[in-house]
Amino acid sequence: MAFRNFIRKPEVNLINLIGLSVSLALVIMLSFYSFNEFTTDHYHKNAERIFVFPRTDQHIHTSFLLKEQIELSVPTVDLIVRVGQHWGSSTFQVEGHDPFDFNLLYTDNEFFNLFNYKPLVGNLGDALKTPLTLVVSEKFAEQLFGTIDVVGKTVKFNNNQLFTIKAVIKSPIGNSIFSFEAITSMATKHVITPNSEEFSNWGHTSILTFLRIMDDVKPESVHKSIVSALPENAKNMGYNPTQLIPLKNLYFSNYIHSFLHFGDKKKVITLTLAGLLILVIGLFNYVNISASNWEERIRQVGVKKVVGAKRSSIFLSLLTESVLFFIAALLIAFSLTYVFSKPLTNYTGIHFNYDILLYSELLGVLAGSTLLLSILFSLLSALRISSSNAIDNLKNVVNTRDTKSHIRAFLVIGQFTIAIVLIAFTMLVKKQIDFGSSNLGMNQENIAGVKLTSQLKDKRDVLRNKIMENPFVENISFTQYYPNNTIESWDMEGEYSGVKKHFAFDIFNADSAFFNLLGIQPIMGHLFSDNLASYLNKAVVNETFVREHKMENPIGEKIPLITGECEIIGVVKDFHYKSVNVPIAPLIIRNNTDASFCLVSLNSSGFKGLHHSIQSIKNVVNDLSPSFPVEVSFFDQAIESMYQSELQFRKTFTLFAGIAIIICCMGIFAMSLSTSQKRTKEIGIRKVNGAKITEILAMLNRNFVKWVAIAFFIATPIAYYAMNKWLQNFAYKTELNWWIFALAGLLALGIALLTVSIQSWKTARRNPVEALRYE
Numbered sequence: 001m002a003f004r005n006f007i008r009k010p011e012v013n014l015i016n017l018i019g020l021s022v023s024l025a026l027v028i029m030l031s032f033y034s035f036n037e038f039t040t041d042h043y044h045k046n047a048e049r050i051f052v053f054p055r056t057d058q059h060i061h062t063s064f065l066l067k068e069q070i071e072l073s074v075p076t077v078d079l080i081v082r083v084g085q086h087w088g089s090s091t092f093q094v095e096g097h098d099p100f101d102f103n104l105l106y107t108d109n110e111f112f113n114l115f116n117y118k119p120l121v122g123n124l125g126d127a128l129k130t131p132l133t134l135v136v137s138e139k140f141a142e143q144l145f146g147t148i149d150v151v152g153k154t155v156k157f158n159n160n161q162l163f164t165i166k167a168v169i170k171s172p173i174g175n176s177i178f179s180f181e182a183i184t185s186m187a188t189k190h191v192i193t194p195n196s197e198e199f200s201n202w203g204h205t206s207i208l209t210f211l212r213i214m215d216d217v218k219p220e221s222v223h224k225s226i227v228s229a230l231p232e233n234a235k236n237m238g239y240n241p242t243q244l245i246p247l248k249n250l251y252f253s254n255y256i257h258s259f260l261h262f263g264d265k266k267k268v269i270t271l272t273l274a275g276l277l278i279l280v281i282g283l284f285n286y287v288n289i290s291a292s293n294w295e296e297r298i299r300q301v302g303v304k305k306v307v308g309a310k311r312s313s314i315f316l317s318l319l320t321e322s323v324l325f326f327i328a329a330l331l332i333a334f335s336l337t338y339v340f341s342k343p344l345t346n347y348t349g350i351h352f353n354y355d356i357l358l359y360s361e362l363l364g365v366l367a368g369s370t371l372l373l374s375i376l377f378s379l380l381s382a383l384r385i386s387s388s389n390a391i392d393n394l395k396n397v398v399n400t401r402d403t404k405s406h407i408r409a410f411l412v413i414g415q416f417t418i419a420i421v422l423i424a425f426t427m428l429v430k431k432q433i434d435f436g437s438s439n440l441g442m443n444q445e446n447i448a449g450v451k452l453t454s455q456l457k458d459k460r461d462v463l464r465n466k467i468m469e470n471p472f473v474e475n476i477s478f479t480q481y482y483p484n485n486t487i488e489s490w491d492m493e494g495e496y497s498g499v500k501k502h503f504a505f506d507i508f509n510a511d512s513a514f515f516n517l518l519g520i521q522p523i524m525g526h527l528f529s530d531n532l533a534s535y536l537n538k539a540v541v542n543e544t545f546v547r548e549h550k551m552e553n554p555i556g557e558k559i560p561l562i563t564g565e566c567e568i569i570g571v572v573k574d575f576h577y578k579s580v581n582v583p584i585a586p587l588i589i590r591n592n593t594d595a596s597f598c599l600v601s602l603n604s605s606g607f608k609g610l611h612h613s614i615q616s617i618k619n620v621v622n623d624l625s626p627s628f629p630v631e632v633s634f635f636d637q638a639i640e641s642m643y644q645s646e647l648q649f650r651k652t653f654t655l656f657a658g659i660a661i662i663i664c665c666m667g668i669f670a671m672s673l674s675t676s677q678k679r680t681k682e683i684g685i686r687k688v689n690g691a692k693i694t695e696i697l698a699m700l701n702r703n704f705v706k707w708v709a710i711a712f713f714i715a716t717p718i719a720y721y722a723m724n725k726w727l728q729n730f731a732y733k734t735e736l737n738w739w740i741f742a743l744a745g746l747l748a749l750g751i752a753l754l755t756v757s758i759q760s761w762k763t764a765r766r767n768p769v770e771a772l773r774y775e
Helices: 002-008 010-038 065-073 138-145 186-192 219-229 265-292 294-306 311-348 354-358 360-386 390-395 401-438 460-468 513-518 543-548 607-624 635-642 644-678 680-688 693-727 738-764 768-773
Strands: 050-052 077-085 091-093 104-107 119-122 133-137 154-157 161-169 182-185 207-213 447-451 473-479 488-496 499-509 522-525 538-542 558-561 564-572 587-590 597-602 632-634
Touching: 010 265, 010 311, 010 360, 010 644, 065 077, 065 207, 065 219, 077 186, 091 138, 104 186, 133 138, 138 161, 161 186, 182 186, 207 219, 265 360, 265 401, 265 644, 311 360, 311 644, 401 635, 401 644, 401 693, 401 738, 447 607, 447 635, 460 473, 460 597, 460 607, 473 513, 488 558, 499 558, 513 597, 538 543, 543 564, 543 587, 564 587, 597 607, 607 632, 632 635, 635 644, 644 738, 693 738
Parallel strands: 104 182, 133 161, 499 587, 538 564
Antiparallel strands: 050 207, 077 104, 077 207, 091 154, 119 161, 133 182, 154 161, 447 597, 447 632, 473 597, 488 499, 522 564, 538 587, 558 564
């Protein structure tokens, strides 16, 4: 019976099934995504007892010395593990093969006792006990060796040290704060950088300190014990956190200046809500299209009652048919999820971890929710039809046209309210990202960046001269700064105007050409000259540094640094060297020989000129640094990568908004198809009496225009509130213009009219004689 009812109106019912299936598929994928995000690092054993000790409530990095201090003074901590990032290139090479760059982390021997990773080859227990040993991911092993059976084999690191591979682990899964392909010991770091001050100075903060506290010990008491055990010189360096950070909360904490992989809870919630709104649209479609089939169902039920069918059996039959429809939609939804998950991941960057299919609780919730929805959205109609009088059923008088019209109006208005909100939100996301990438206060066009390898750092003058031979090259600068790369953050204690003061700031090195190349202008004092020797221990600061440290006349003032005092010679206007998501921080730019990037300003905007210039730069770099992979990129592309998370969010949200609109259109098309069929005779009579096609189109479209207009007035305040809340996530934000709402409303109206008019036009042009013979 359910199948017969389906094929009676195949177009309408197929639209209904597809709309519901797509809605459920998106909800399933977003359920997996949300579950994956909210359970990040929960899979580690004793995860609830693992914490991070931050330096302050804003900065998470700490000193190497902290571990020894805690081990000596705080017995309630039973395991301490430090994790640090390798600064600069991490190039690994096997003899006779091309080199590859991989993320390298330094850690203590107990890392694999604290965090759970699956070993594929080798023993993790003693893998990091000796210097110059590696634990690598399967991706690392397969790219360099073509196999994971690599224990005991050696690789050359940065064309210098030889590492021995001790174990291979399964590549870290998506829901983890760590992102690495190779991991080595802290003892190895001592070998690679033997004289670094980070091993002996509390002010040098470059690593993370993870703690596992004992059972039945409160984290508050552990925190208090650690803070009280800190030496005075550590406290002078700004060690003053208010609490320990639970590992389970770290992913959504989004601490700045960290190599960890962070998530954005608000974005996860926003996408989840968008998915639920799409489900609501699909369910509204289901109710609307099902309501349009009530008349035939009423007559069918009347015949059943006349031949003796009981009310309970009719009720169960109608309910069963709805449940079967939803189950079919759920099965199709799982198939769509399986087929489109990888393309969706490639397009949006969102990771869908289908290992959570092993969680029977989540699958139970999805199946139970689908069953509940099928019952809820068919219960009312099943009760009304099954409880009605058989004679009324045959006369088709169970529902009045007014009731059906009101229900339809309510549901269509609800659909378009959601659609207008999604369209407006999509436009705002694009506007904010464009604002962030174009209002930085520095040049970004026609600038190429070369990542300096250890070989290039030793040949800077040769590199400069070789690149300057290209006629399209205007200027060259060597600096530690490049968009979306980690910038050092320091906390120091020192004297200013005879008063002891705490200084917190970002810091990087740059030469005299840096400011001119990026168009950064001084507002006080002067900048560096080409004579590097005369500008050693000199610095330029930004406006925020002067303002936050309350300097009335900063020129000539001395700033305490780890390497000694540094004199301020100039102040530059604030510029966004980081994403506009975060406020501009106090910044110091030193004139120092240590650089990580070479910036090249090009004077050609044509494609051929730029392509020739980039290829010329790559050839120079390859000749001067044959043992390292070439990394040449455009500055504006690097800036865009600072907003990678927002770009992924925009693409994902735009895709979901587009799907929501398509489902809306499908529902409206099905409704217009059903309406046109029911009003075929009316339209025929009107045409016989001289009605024009335009008049019939206006008659069929009038209600939809009215419903979209009502939806616009409902959606506008909702969209304004939601968009205003979203913009609060950004330190610097675009304006919330009125035209966004107007354009969203016009687009929704245009989409509705276009969808309805496709079917209305066919009906209006039909021969009136055929229309009068209909049925």
